[in-house]
Amino acid sequence: MKKALLKLVIVLAALVYCAGALAQVAAPATNQAPSSRPSGSFSPHDLNGLWMTASGLTAGQQLVDPNAHPPFTPWGQMRFDMSFPSLGPRDVAGKENDPILRCDPDGVPKILGSPHPFEIFMLPDRMLQIFEKHHDWREIWTDGRGLPKDPPELTWNGYSVGKWEGDTFVVDSVGFNDVPWLDYYGDPHSDEMRLTEYYKRVDANTLSISVTIDDPKAYKSVWVGKPHLFTLKPKWALQEYYCINEELNSYDRDIRIPSGVDGGKPNTKADTAKDGKN
């Protein structure tokens, strides 16, 4: 009797296991919204969802650590010296000249380190990233195409292709213009930057992104970043956040510049560098 009962239990367990396996084959999790899955379960190849940085803007938590950048080339040093960042030891209140202070886009990868959420949509031929900040977006092509050898134009977010390597989604990008910074600390990048991003779903609620920067015009060696964690926010929705010059000007006039170290007296070097090009 006991043996018969044991056999019955084994058969039932096998049936349940097979049913679960068949269900996974029949309905790949990549097409499911994260919030629709039971809590705790996830597919490592499903990056869909609205993600929010789990850390923010602290130097050590940036995608690239501004305290550990590779040696600059002369061009990189020149651009670094022209920058007056909004964070870090070189921040001088009221003198900042981050390009975003004139409503320029953050650019990639800087926007990934911004304290605003972004949403990932995995489509059949591309990954779509929509950023709340500035209502910005980018496409990462997954249809097998390669990177253009000579990008027809240089853009803020570059030209990107992606593919899976195991459970890591690897994105290669070129074709960036050299206006935005790499981070909020004034580190530059040039139009020769090749950016590689590594996306890894750590668990049901956590996404890890790390980057490498290969920019021979700005840095003497490759800059390898640290994993930066993002938290899934299934109950959030993207809000409208445009950068409007009139609104930005009112903030500069009434808050940012008056709160500066000397109440906003002109800084010749900063003003010169504000629109500086190489």
Added chain:
Amino acid sequence: MGGKLAIQLGRESQMNKTRSRPAARKNWFTKRGLLPGFLFTLNVLMWGGTAFGHHGGAAWDSKTTITLQGTVTEFRFINPHAQIFFDSKDDNGNMIHWSCEAADPSMLVRQGWNRQILKPGDQVKFVGHPAKSGAKLIELQKLTLPNGEELTASGSGQ
């Protein structure tokens, strides 16, 4: 924790000697031990309560928190930061005009704010970090509305 992750987290390893591109990172975080959880918790703790301004630590005295009771004169629920202007009497009875910045409206909405929570004439308690320069400006951390409701003003939306 796997050796590869430990190497990646080491600062020295971030400065590669050559331009050869690193191989794709496989297997990091595959062993979900204590370190990722610790890092995540540390990140949240470091991020909590921080209001990102278009200037960071340089403008505000983050080690000092002041509380002011004031009368709202203007409320701008706009990007990149919500701005509130108010009058408040100092210890000598002089009326002082103050300005303050909060997070952006998108993040504030997630903390219960809306465009109608403040109007001129409202009596509000403001708590925030003062400007290092001594200018009458604060980086708002939280406020208490006339109905007693307390709202945070940070950028994290947590």
